[in-house]
Amino acid sequence: xxxxxxxxxxxxxxxxxxxxxxxxxxxxxxxxxxxxxxxxxxxxxxxxxxxxxxxxxxxxxxxxxxxxxxxxxxxxxxxxxxxxxxxxxxxxxxxxxxxxxxxxxxxxxxxxxxxxxxxxxxxxxxxxxxxxxxxxxxxxxxxxxxxxxxxxxxxxxxxxxxxxxxxxxxxxxxxxxxxxxxxxxxxxxxxxxxxxxxxxxxxxxxxxxxxxxxxxxxxxxxxxxxxxxxxxxxxxxxxxxxxxxxxxxxxxxxxxxxxxxxxxxxxxxxxxxxxxxxxxxxxxxxxxxxxxxxxxxxxxxxxxxxxxxxxxxxxxxxxxxxxxxxxxxxxxxxxxxxxxxxxxxxxxxxxxxxxxxxxxxxxxxxxxxxxxxxxxxxxxxxxxxxxxxxxxxxxxxxxxxxxxxxxxxxxxxxxx
Ligand SMILES: Cc1ncc(COP(=O)(O)O)c(C=O)c1O
Numbered sequence: 001x002x003x004x005x006x007x008x009x010x011x012x013x014x015x016x017x018x019x020x021x022x023x024x025x026x027x028x029x030x031x032x033x034x035x036x037x038x039x040x041x042x043x044x045x046x047x048x049x050x051x052x053x054x055x056x057x058x059x060x061x062x063x064x065x066x067x068x069x070x071x072x073x074x075x076x077x078x079x080x081x082x083x084x085x086x087x088x089x090x091x092x093x094x095x096x097x098x099x100x101x102x103x104x105x106x107x108x109x110x111x112x113x114x115x116x117x118x119x120x121x122x123x124x125x126x127x128x129x130x131x132x133x134x135x136x137x138x139x140x141x142x143x144x145x146x147x148x149x150x151x152x153x154x155x156x157x158x159x160x161x162x163x164x165x166x167x168x169x170x171x172x173x174x175x176x177x178x179x180x181x182x183x184x185x186x187x188x189x190x191x192x193x194x195x196x197x198x199x200x201x202x203x204x205x206x207x208x209x210x211x212x213x214x215x216x217x218x219x220x221x222x223x224x225x226x227x228x229x230x231x232x233x234x235x236x237x238x239x240x241x242x243x244x245x246x247x248x249x250x251x252x253x254x255x256x257x258x259x260x261x262x263x264x265x266x267x268x269x270x271x272x273x274x275x276x277x278x279x280x281x282x283x284x285x286x287x288x289x290x291x292x293x294x295x296x297x298x299x300x301x302x303x304x305x306x307x308x309x310x311x312x313x314x315x316x317x318x319x320x321x322x323x324x325x326x327x328x329x330x331x332x333x334x335x336x337x338x339x340x341x342x343x344x345x346x347x348x349x350x351x352x353x354x355x356x357x358x359x360x361x362x363x364x365x366x367x368x369x370x371x372x373x374x375x376x377x378x379x380x381x382x383x384x385x386x387x388x389x390x391x392x393x394x395x396x397x398x399x400x401x402x403x404x405x406x407x408x409x410x411x412x413x414x415x416x
Contacts, residue, residue, distance in 0.1 A: 017304060017312040019397045025300075026395055034366045034403045039183055039211060039344045039373075039391035041233045044293075048236055051296035052289050063288050064262060064279075078288050081295035082278070085243050088298050089218040089228065096251065098244040098278040099291055103210040104134045105257075106229030106244035107177075109281060110206055111138040113254035114227075115146075115175065123148035124173040126203070128166060129155045129381050130182040130189070133374040135208040139177050155381065159185040159334035166194065173203045180212035180228075184375045184387065185334030186317075186341025188212070195224040204250065210234060211342050214301075214393070215309045220245050232290065236297035241290035244281075251277040258283035301394075309394045313343035316392045316401055320345050323405035327412050333387055344391035346373070349408075352415050354388040360414070364407040 023029050025045040035043060061071040063078045082094040091097060100106045115138075119125065125139045129152055136152075143150035151173065153166035161178075170176055176198040181188045191207050198205040204226040209218055214235035220228055227250075232241040246254070256263055256274060263283040265273045274280040301309065318338040324330055329350035335341050349357060354370035361368055370388045372379045379385060390404055 017308040017394060019312060019395055022304065023395045023397070029395070032365055034400050036390040036392065036396065036400060036404060037367045037369050038234070038393035039389060040369050041239070042214065042236050042393055043395065044236055044238065045300055047300050048238065048293045048296045052238055052293045055289055055292045062285055074288060077292050078286070081291050084295050084298050088302070089213070089220050089245055090222070091220055091245055092248065095277050096245055096248055098246065098281045099286055100229070100242040100244050101240055101287065102231040102233070102242040103208060103229045106242060107134050107138045107206065107208065109244055109257040110227050110246070111142050112257045113281070114204070114250065115142040117255055119146045119148050119174060121147040124151060125149070125175045125177065126151045126153065126166065126169040126173040127177040128153040128161055128189070129378055130161060130185065130187055131177070131179055131375065131378070132183050132208065132210065133376070134210070135177050135179055135206070136377065139175070152377070160187055160340070161189040163190070167197055170197055170201050170203060173201065175206060176203050177206040177208070179208040179210070181342035182334070183211050183344070184346045184373050184378055184389065186344050187334055188340065188342060191225065192223050199224065215306060215313055215343055217306045226250055232294040232297060236300055237294040238290040240287035241294040248277070251281070256280050256283065260284060304394055312394060313392050314338045316396055316398070317341065317343060317345060319398060319401050320390060320392070320404070323401055324408070326405065327408050329412070330408070333382060343393060344389055346387040346389040348384055348387050349411065352411060354386040357388045357411055360411050361404070361407045364403065366404055366407045368404070
């Protein structure tokens, strides 16, 4: 097809995301909210809501059990999402995808299934000061239980991971746990490099991709991680479906987290044998509806284009950093360069409690999160008890950022 002189070539047009059009797919925006809390959970498009609703209307039945038509259809729908998730993160095979409830369950599965078995007295697990409690507490508990060392790598004053310190802390560790994107500072450590250093030191690498997978393409083969976890609810899917990726050979050797139905091959009065991976990790009836919704969410994200989403977010974050810098007494936490942070900005305002900021913004229908964002060690390191966080996703617009800035100007005036 010919295109008009002066018009953008199709490849360029494809790279732009029409957030105003996208918003129309999200019924919640009819309520008039200005939603800047996608880092906590994303909103859900009609396509996802309908996929869940259609599942209940046409094939509701348990999976991997019944031999009647809709039970087979339900199993096929569930397993097809496993294949989709494998290709979404470029895993070698669907068997490397375990459905969990969320990132937290993924970390706990590794802590119990791999850690309890392989971590010994005198062992070591290394993590970083950037982490969400999900990627901190399980390893701390594991180290305590096993008499192992729990080493936490520092951050720089700019809010970046201190790579040299992490490299040093990795020495002697058998597991390294790092997030691909911080949920407070937005910092995005070089996970590929960290995985390489971990492997050079004989350690495995667990990557928390909760804030990364929703808008940045994940390639587990290229990253070289051994485990990677994320939550569907932060990427347009319903609550209750998450993914844990694990390298095939490691999963084979791991113990299950939960025991009981559907995770067995044979059960005898004196012993039992486990099913093949990934099923040995999925005991009991799974959240089939949420997994079906996760499939629809991945389709939606793929058709919008993750790279387009990331570019859109960077533009909004850049604007947000500019507009927030107009507010007197406001201090931004983390790197100033939008290219070096994820889709969020956390900040403090001198003399104003973050909870008061949230409450005042709510008066203008602006939804942000305040608190320690499940990252207490990080807040302690930053010398603040709490912060306010605004986060964006593919449906946010420049107008949302304007609304945030205007509302914050009101806070500024009130507390002057
Ligand atoms: C970086 C990071 N890791 C882990 C989690 C935990 O996610 P979930 O509550 O879905 O398990 C979050 C949630 O905010 C997060 O931001």
